[in-house]
Amino acid sequence: MPTAMAAEREAPQVAVLAGGVGAARFLRGLVAVLPPERVTAIVNTGDDRVFYGVHVSPDVDIVTYTLAGRVDAQRGYGLEGDTTAVIETLEGLGHESWFRLGDRDFAICQHRTLRLAEGAGLAATAEEIRTALGVASRILPMSEDPCPTIVEVADGRRLHFEEYLARERSPDNVKAVDLSAAEHARPGPGVLEALAHADAILFAPSNPVVSIGPILAIPGVRDALQTARAPVVAVSPIVGGAPVKGPADRLLRGLGVEVSALGVAGLYRELADGFVLDAVDEALVPAVEALGLRVRALDTIMRTPEVAAEVARAALALAGLP
Amino acid sequence: MPTAMAAEREAPQVAVLAGGVGAARFLRGLVAVLPPERVTAIVNTGDDRVFYGVHVSPDVDIVTYTLAGRVDAQRGYGLEGDTTAVIETLEGLGHESWFRLGDRDFAICQHRTLRLAEGAGLAATAEEIRTALGVASRILPMSEDPCPTIVEVADGRRLHFEEYLARERSPDNVKAVDLSAAEHARPGPGVLEALAHADAILFAPSNPVVSIGPILAIPGVRDALQTARAPVVAVSPIVGGAPVKGPADRLLRGLGVEVSALGVAGLYRELADGFVLDAVDEALVPAVEALGLRVRALDTIMRTPEVAAEVARAALALAGLP
Numbered sequence: 306m307p308t309a310m311a312a313e314r315e316a317p318q319v320a321v322l323a324g325g326v327g328a329a330r331f332l333r334g335l336v337a338v339l340p341p342e343r344v345t346a347i348v349n350t351g352d353d354r355v356f357y358g359v360h361v362s363p364d365v366d367i368v369t370y371t372l373a374g375r376v377d378a379q380r381g382y383g384l385e386g387d388t389t390a391v392i393e394t395l396e397g398l399g400h401e402s403w404f405r406l407g408d409r410d411f412a413i414c415q416h417r418t419l420r421l422a423e424g425a426g427l428a429a430t431a432e433e434i435r436t437a438l439g440v441a442s443r444i445l446p447m448s449e450d451p452c453p454t455i456v457e458v459a460d461g462r463r464l465h466f467e468e469y470l471a472r473e474r475s476p477d478n479v480k481a482v483d484l485s486a487a488e489h490a491r492p493g494p495g496v497l498e499a500l501a502h503a504d505a506i507l508f509a510p511s512n513p514v515v516s517i518g519p520i521l522a523i524p525g526v527r528d529a530l531q532t533a534r535a536p537v538v539a540v541s542p543i544v545g546g547a548p549v550k551g552p553a554d555r556l557l558r559g560l561g562v563e564v565s566a567l568g569v570a571g572l573y574r575e576l577a578d579g580f581v582l583d584a585v586d587e588a589l590v591p592a593v594e595a596l597g598l599r600v601r602a603l604d605t606i607m608r609t610p611e612v613a614a615e616v617a618r619a620a621l622a623l624a625g626l627p
Numbered sequence: 628m629p630t631a632m633a634a635e636r637e638a639p640q641v642a643v644l645a646g647g648v649g650a651a652r653f654l655r656g657l658v659a660v661l662p663p664e665r666v667t668a669i670v671n672t673g674d675d676r677v678f679y680g681v682h683v684s685p686d687v688d689i690v691t692y693t694l695a696g697r698v699d700a701q702r703g704y705g706l707e708g709d710t711t712a713v714i715e716t717l718e719g720l721g722h723e724s725w726f727r728l729g730d731r732d733f734a735i736c737q738h739r740t741l742r743l744a745e746g747a748g749l750a751a752t753a754e755e756i757r758t759a760l761g762v763a764s765r766i767l768p769m770s771e772d773p774c775p776t777i778v779e780v781a782d783g784r785r786l787h788f789e790e791y792l793a794r795e796r797s798p799d800n801v802k803a804v805d806l807s808a809a810e811h812a813r814p815g816p817g818v819l820e821a822l823a824h825a826d827a828i829l830f831a832p833s834n835p836v837v838s839i840g841p842i843l844a845i846p847g848v849r850d851a852l853q854t855a856r857a858p859v860v861a862v863s864p865i866v867g868g869a870p871v872k873g874p875a876d877r878l879l880r881g882l883g884v885e886v887s888a889l890g891v892a893g894l895y896r897e898l899a900d901g902f903v904l905d906a907v908d909e910a911l912v913p914a915v916e917a918l919g920l921r922v923r924a925l926d927t928i929m930r931t932p933e934v935a936a937e938v939a940r941a942a943l944a945l946a947g948l949p
Binding site for chain 1 (some may be wrong): 679714715730731733734735740741744755818
């Protein structure tokens with residue numbers, strides 16, 4: 306089929322910096338408007354942790370399951386219809402069970418664990434898993450190195466991000482976010498290359514502090530973004546002064562950043578050329594433009610794949626792609 | 628309740644050398660005729676292996692699940708009503724899946740794996756699991772040391788016992804059984820003490836080569852049996868010239884042992900004082916007695932707990948206990 310091949314050859318390469326749920330929904334829209342194999346997700350691994358002896362990569366898994374069409378849409382993570390026999394049994398044996406991992410999800414993470422023990426990296430393992438699940442887009446963990454994101458809360462405790470999020474349910478007592486592990490990590494295989502070769506680089510509507518932040522903290526990533534030939538367009542995860550999902554407001558406030566699309570645009574101003582925000586925040590457009598960013602405003606609450614596709618089209622348009 | 632306490636204090640202590648399904652059914656009968664906390668099972672770990680990254684102790688698990696009343700009665704192993712999401716998912720990721728491990732079973736083995744990694748031994752872990760499952764009898768793994776039973780087959784291959792049993796489905800080409808790992812292992816915590824303090828020592832109706840054999844191969848166990856004050860009574864796993872379950876016939880034939888209750892009695896003659904065989908083998912009684920063993924013949928096919936209790940009563944009676 307020469308025509309299809311030619312079309313594919315001409316389709317732009319798009320690299321997307323991605324966190325969890327918001328990124329996954331955005332990517333689902335992107336692969337509806339581009340050939341999925343032209344999309345590369347560079348995914349935060351700051352949330353990675355061993356639970357019950359298995360290596361969980363929460364954001365990598367959410368992105369993979371969503372692109373496979375198998376995510377539990379209600380929760381935004383995990384696998385649709387998954388069961389919980391393993392975790393219930395472990396609970397009965399005295400294990401903490403606040404991290405709710407379904408049985409099939411557990412098995413996938415056990416596969417990762419076994420492969421890591423054999424010396425395969427996170428990237429190779431992510432590739433195996435996305436291939437087994439029929440995902441055509443590349444999914445690149447941001448680094449092979451452990452990059453735990455640590456949330457420092459008011460009482461002085463230092464919590465792994467998932468302890469803050471899942472165990473403590475994101476209290477409003479954030480003092481600081483420690484990305485020092487990411488600051489000493491190396492970019493994962495393919496990450497810098499994907500940025501260099503992209504025709505557009507997008508920041509998914511993910512938490513700028515704990516999802517996009519760790520990726521940007523890895524030495525070499527900011528440079529790669531600044532030297533990339535592709536325009537960089539970010540999509541705001543903050544709509545009407547609140548995150549669509551997750552604790553971004555508490556994290557931003559804790560760090561003294563304004564909880565608004567404008568606050569997020571300010572964080573990205575040195576890296577981004579364009580910014581997509583929600584129609585409800587249209588009043589902020591002049592202020593964001595004043596930061597030097599091209600702006601599009603539209604409905605960004607991605608309740609359906611169709612809305613997600615529109616958001617993706619808007620981001621691509623801002624990047625100069627048809 | 629002083630009366631109950633006195634009765635318990637007076638109940639005999641019984642130690643049982645045990646393999647898998649046959650032993651588990653026998654033990655279920657034994658705990659119906661004795662206070663369960665007076666029963667100690669010393670269990671073969673020659674079948675132990677890591678599958679899918681988790682440490683499986685097939686015989687310990689069968690005994691535990693059966694005494695907990697939770698065994699899958701149809702299969703004789705695994706947990707009743709268990710699901711298979713984990714193994715199906717691993718299969719989808721390219722893993723061999725011939726060892727069928729249910730999800731709850733997997734979780735229990737994952738608990739063992741995590742505890743072993745923390746430095747807890749097999750015995751401590753077995754104790755945790757049986758306690759969590761409400762089993763009152765003690766379950767002692769025969770050793771803390773790896774004791775893989777290796778089956779050498781005609782084409783020269785050396786198979787782990789579970790490869791021979793579960794993967795290759797017990798072919799009739801056994802050349803030898805290698806118990807050299809057990810021959811260099813140390814008895815597990817409590818094993819020699821349980822034998823020394825028992826009022827009766829019973830060999831469950833388990834495979835004499837690959838279930839009871841590894842326990843007897845551990846240095847110190849034969850001595851402990853010979854110096855124990857308790858009589859030793861074995862229950863034949865061979866009924867009418869065939870094993871009730873499992874590949875004992877193929878293993879015995881491969882080793883040149885007659886596949887009959889008499890053949891088994893011959894293997895145990897130096898250790899045992901009594902021998903229970905099935906009523907269908909009544910004609911063998913004089914020959915077994917000629918080996919110097921006291922004998923009881925009765926229905927030993929333990930289709931129900933009631934039959935198992937009768938078999939247990941017969942074994943205890945031969946050991947001189949009322």
